[in-house]
Amino acid sequence: MSVSPNGVAAERGDGYVLVRLSGEVDLSWSQEVRRAVLDALAAGTPVGVELSAVSYIDSSGIAALVEGFQQARQNGGRFALVAVSDAVRAVLELARLDRVFVILPSADALLAA
Amino acid sequence: MKALRARSAGARTAGGVRPAHRPEAEPRAGEGGTLAFLAELSQALAVSLDLRQTLSETVTRVVDFMQVEAASLFLLDPATLVLDCRICIGPVDITGVRLAVGQGIVGAAVAGNATQLVVDASNDARVWRAADESTGFVTRSLVCAPLRTAAGPIGVLEIVNRRDGTPFSTADAELLDLVAAPAALAINSARMAASLLEQQRLKREFDLARRLQKSLLPHRRRDGFPVIGVNRPAHEISGDFYDHFELADGRIGFVVGDISGKGLDAALLMVRAASLLRWAGKDGIEPAAWLARANDELCETTQDGRFVCALVGYCDRAATRVRFAGAGFPPVIVQRGDAFDEYASGGPPLGILPGVVFEQREIALDGGTFYAFSDGATDVRDADGRPIGNAGVRALIARHAHASLEPRLRGLLADLKQLRLVDDTTLLLVEAPRAEHPELLVERRMPARAESLRELRGSVRAALDALGVEPRLRDRLVLAVDEACANIIRHGYGPSCEGDIELRLARTGTTLAFELRDTAPCADPAALRPRPLGEMRCGGLGIALIDEVMDDWRVEPAACGRGNRLVMHKRIEDIAGEANEA
Known part of the structure; x- marks a missing residue:
């Protein structure tokens, strides 16, 4: 079980933006996550949300990711989940969304794919 | 390669074979050929895990390379100290010949753990001549190299008569000594592989037996059924079993059993005894007659001192009364509030003496609980390694008596597990179904x-x-x-x-x-x-x-x-x- 503190940070990569999430994503701060995802998409480059250090995510966190996905699709942009942790994958599977999101092993694949 | 070097170094000292001048008729292929032969042999043996194939590969290659008339390989039985010829190539088949350690040149190689070179067999009294005498074959010259391992020699590699008629030299003896090294290694590996296979086969059989046993145990009923059994095997397979079934008249029959001994045959007897006891009780006959019927049946077919301890009985659906009979089974414990009573029910174990009459008794539960433990429970060891006995089991029940059924079973099993389980432990309890409290x-x-x-x-x-x-x-x-x-x-x-x-x-x-x-x-x-x-x-x-x-x-x-x-x-x-x- 990861013990990372809650955190969200956007990193500008080479031709993409990577939003790093960590900790337990729940109702208490999922609005921050939503904001960070939408801000990253505003740049117009592909966006990845890095989830390897996320030890818990609830439906409000999933909703922030869904909104990012929809926003990107509307604008013809790319949006993917990167390095999804087991805990996040379990919830995605439960919600039957594991095949809907684009899930990549690493941020580099954002450009390649 | 490491083993080969070590052995060749050892051969000079232990084997007592010193390099001598090389006679003219000397090897067929020279140094390079010898090395190539050894390398090929080692490689061939390294991939062989089948003992028979390993042995015959060795002997065949030796005959071809060293150009001898006959070669054989003996394996040592460490228990009897007899050497058994397992592979033989040559005009006379001596496969199956058995020599004692020390007997003949073969026996001498093992006894001294050293390569033996006999240049002129006709002048050596130690040579075993039985085969020659019965077949007319003439042993002129021979070399025997022990198959050395860290745990001592495991056999002998023997070559007889060079095909060109010249006697064996010390160089031949040295070469055979070198060949013996990878051969011994390969035989050891093949034996290990065989024993691994055997272990795997046993494990599969045990798994099968365990699944079969488990499938015989009835499923826990959750519909307010008054009889509950739990079984904890101490090892892979259990000698214990329990069963319960409903009769047409509404009574519930139950069985707890414990087979003497351990292992696969005890497990098979368990399967037989479990089905026999179920069959014998299905008619709803009195518990004493039930046991007598199963006993007579088991006596007819059970051999080698195995027996079955069992307790059988009936209760009504509301568990107000229990009627039961035991055969070599520990006394049952009935707990009513803070009071504990023990009820023995006499009778020898099943499967020993036909025609035995069993006692039965009937008790009122009065809202109490009837506990039948196989002796695995009383045999459980405390911290000092002493069996806890019936008093220990009583104390165990008392500790959990207040709890409702599920937590109580959990607690009892956890305690038994924490103590040392030396035998299979089975618990069958009868009590009136209570409304469970959350x-x-x-x-x-x-x-x-x-x-x-x-x-x-x-x-x-x-x-x-x-x-x-x-x-x-x-x-x-x-x-x-x-x-x-x-x-x-x-x-x-x-x-x-x-x-x-x-x-x-x-x-x-x-x-x-x-x-x-x-x-x-x-x-x-x-x-x-x-x-x-x-x-x-x-x-x-x-x-x-x-x-x-x-x-x-x-x-x-x-x-x-x-x-x-x-x-x-x-x-x-x-x-x-x-x-x-x-």
Whole structure:
């Protein structure tokens, strides 16, 4: 079980933006996550949300990711989940969304794919 | 290669074979050829894990390369110290010939753990001549090299007569000594592989026996059935069994048995005894006659001193009275409140003496509990290694007597496990079905704020861990509770969040009940519908997840217009019964 503190940070990569999430994503701060995802998409480059250090995510966190996905699709942009942790994958599977999101092993694949 | 070098170094000292001048008729291929031969032989042997193939590969190659008339390989039986010829190539087949250590040149090679060179066999009294005499073959010259291992010689490699008629030289002896090294190594490996295979085969057979045994044990009944059995094998397979069945007249028959001895044949006797006892009791005859019938049947077919201890009986559905008879079985313990009574029921074990008459007795339970433990329980060892005996088992029951059935079984088994189990342990109990009281696992009240969720998840998670709920299900249940609370916070209380959430987690038998109470305005249950999963929509996912994880859930608004109660249920695997229900 990861013990990372809650955190969200956007990193500008080479031709993409990577939003790093960590900790337990729940109702208490999922609005921050939503904001960070939408801000990253505003740049117009592909966006990845890095989830390897996320030890818990609830439906409000999933909703922030869904909104990012929809926003990107509307604008013809790319949006993917990167390095999804087991805990996040379990919830995605439960919600039957594991095949809907684009899930990549690493941020580099954002450009390649 | 390492083994080869070590052996060749050892050969000079231990073998006593010194390099001598090379006679003219000397090897066929020179140094390079010898090395190539050894390398090829080593490689061929390295990939061979079949003992027979390893042996014949060695001998065949030696005959071809060293150009000899005959070669043979003897293996040593360490128990009898007899050398047995396993492979032989040449005009006379001596396969199966057995020589004692020390007998002949072959025996001398093992006795001295040194290569023996006999240049002129006609002048050496040690040479074993029985084969020559009976076949007319003439042994002129021979070399015997021991197959050395770290644990001593395991056999001998022998060559007889060079084809060109010249006697063997020390160089030949040295070469055979070198060949013996990889051969010994390969034989050892092949033997190890064979014993591994044998172990795997045994394991498969044990697995099969265990599955067969498990399939014979009845499933736990949850419909207020008064008889419950639990079995804990001390090893892979058990000599214990239990059974229960209903008769047409409403009585319930039960059996507990314990086979003497361990291992596969005890397990097979268990299978036979279990079906025999079930068959003998199906007619509803008196317990004493039931045992007598099974005893006569078992006496006819059970040999080599094996026997079966058993207890059989009947009770009514409400478990008011029990009628039972025992055969070499420990006294049953009946607990009524704080009082304990022991009831022996005489009779020798089954399968020893035909025609034996058994005693039976009938007791009133008066709301108490009837415990029949196989002697595995009384044989359980305390911290000092002493059997706890019937008094120990009584103390164990007393410690858990107050608890309702499931936690009691769990506690008893956990205690028995903590003590040292030296024998299979089986417990069969009879008691009137009681209404089970819920066991409260978590009770918390917290402010209805998103900041409370993390701590709440922690307490639910800890409670589920304590129950032994497997991690995947645990995480799902934690998520469902979190989603329910988040909904109350977001939609129940709304933005001006003032109020509390109360969480209670209780377990009744194998069902977990999660109850959440709030004082928010009443919800409209009709509006709380799960939406299909798999859709890319933001709202309503929480309820859909709850619906997916829980077996059932409902929201009950309070009558007065404020306050709601959400109840969610989930059935979990029975932890106490894992031994016979998995």
